[in-house]
Amino acid sequence: MEALVSKPVEASPSPPPQTSHHHHSRLQQQQRRSLLSAATSIAHLRQLHAHLLKLGARDVSAPLLSKLLAYPLSSASPSSLHYALCVFRRVPDPPTPLCNRLLKELSRSAEPRAALLAYARMRRDCVPLDRFSFPSLLKALARVAAEGEGVGVGREVHGLAARLGFDSDPFVQTGLVRAYAGYGCVDDARRIFDHMSHRDLVAWGVMLDGYYQSGSYASVLKLFDEMKLSSTAPPDQVALVTVLSACGRTRNLNAGRDIHSYIIDGGVEMDEHLRGALINMYASCGSMVHAQQLYDQFCLKNLVASTAMVFGYAKTGMIDLARSIFDEMEERDLVSWSAMVSGYVECGRPQEALALFNEMRGHAVKPDRITMLSVISASADLGALDNANWIHVFVDRNGFWDIASVNNALIDMYSKCGSLSRAYRVFVEMPLRNVISWTSMINGYAMHGDGESALKLFDKMKAEGVEPNEVTFIGLLYACAHSGLVDEGRKIFSSMVDDHGVNPKYEHYGCMVDLLGRAKQLGEAMELIEKMPFPPNVIIWGSLLGACRIHGDLQLGELAAKKIIELDPDHDGAYVLLSNIYAKASRWQDVVEVRKLMKSRGVLKERGCSWIESNGKVHEFAIADESHSRSSEIYVKLDEVVKELEFSGYVPDTHSVLVDLDEEEKKKAILMHSEKLALSFGLISSAGKGSCIRITKNLRVCEDCHSFMKAFSGVFGKDIVLRDRTRFHHFKDGVCSCKDFW
């Protein structure tokens, strides 16, 4: 290529005589043009251009730009777009059609903003715009608007189009509808749409999509009905796709079915998009049988349809089916990976979520902030601090550190992983705190039983003028309940109603019943339940039942359990708590009756298990688990610890064993609880090397394990942080942070 360029130019060693100069130069110009037209890529063109400039050639920008526009700029790199714009700036008096072609290309490109720069140049140099200029320009505006740009330039362009008399051109009007919808001014968009003298399928499609993008799903359906009545042409596939998506978003299966019938009855041709949209509609509405039927008819399973299937199965709890479809996909994008990851999180399988996240990174798919929220939530559920630290580093290194929602999730994650100090650090260091940040931190204190800090933070929050919401109050009441701050809790509850205008919901009443019940004010708790403006539900009765278990109130406990079982016959917790109450009162016959009842109704007690992290790996233990590779060592160590503790006065408390066994067997059973196995493993692995041992349990810790852990922390001088289903216990020097109040 070098030779190709230099030959003709360097062939003139000395300045030619005046007379032939003009002729010679025209020859050169021609040669250059033919050179340009021989170029095969934008990069090639750039090199030629650079050469010509270096040789002091005359302006070639106009033919160069023409040539550039022959390539699809829409798929060009940002630097190439910038280059095209630079060339454009050098074209003297560019003709409007050439500008329009540039506008069109730039508006479709990865940098729609570049079209606005071209527009600015046209305005500056008084290049006249015509009716063909506006549709591209407006498309660029709509795309920039989606990035969060204000409506200012949009209104300016609209004004210009009106001054030039183009605002009655249907193409311009359609562009305006789209641009206004993009800015979120969907009412302005609709006004223009209504003023259109002729609405074709594209105009309807744009208006429908405008409503869809702005989240006005009901308006999509309404407009679709209007379209069926008043449009000159019946709705086409594009319109139907948008309407079906709106049905999916709103879980409106009935409307979705109607559209499906409309398609079949009207003989609308099923293209790939439309079938995908139908599958998505059924999957989003949880109607997986129909989704699967349509999916099976697909010869080529496309990305969108497969993702919709993954999402649908994950949402309906059939996570393994979701995974098998996911595994069969030959192509996956951010959305499909994220759908699968969040599916695992939502069905309580954080380890698989995190494993899949790592696999996703291995496939060089970059997570976005939403994916990160799922992953942080998985890490929170897992409760493993090393893993949490790793996720935090990932967040910082990948540019998510300044996003409020991500930081809020990190606060929650660290709280749930047992590190309030790290949670607080995130809270302090984040650039902008919102009400959720304060609420997350308050909730963190609540989980750890530090009611005083929660209340202090609440005061600070109010002092900074941040208005608490109903979730904030759940955290505050929970904090009071779990720290025995009865009067403070009562005050918060009335201040919530009187000063902040928050109407208490089930959760708030539940916390209050909990608070009063724990403080042995069972009568007052019952009064509150009777005073509630809505019928008590499982949460309320559950709170009361929990309190009855603590205080051994048989009569009220039986009532609460009966109510729960009436409302939810499969509520395993109610049976378990009730039998705990009977066991505590040594009413073994009743314990047996409850067990029989459970069995006959097929109610299964959720299997208790505990996790502990060692060397970045999470080890899981079930009761009497022998599946761990170091199982025998674990039992030897456990035996050693038990002997030591018994020597110091620990006596196994067998009251919570609900199976009918003799005392010795009960003792054996209780010593094989999963949290004790996890602790023992911690002692023989690197998990026990640090200053404290961190264990997570899926259910509530039982009373014996609680006193076992306390005794351990005193005798062995090692702290334990145990997370159970609802809160944290910090065992240190023989006492627990919950003050035996949980």
Add this chain to the structure above:
DNA sequence: CTAGGGTTAG
């Protein structure tokens, strides 16, 4: 020489 619309998660 030139113009406008579609699908998937949270």
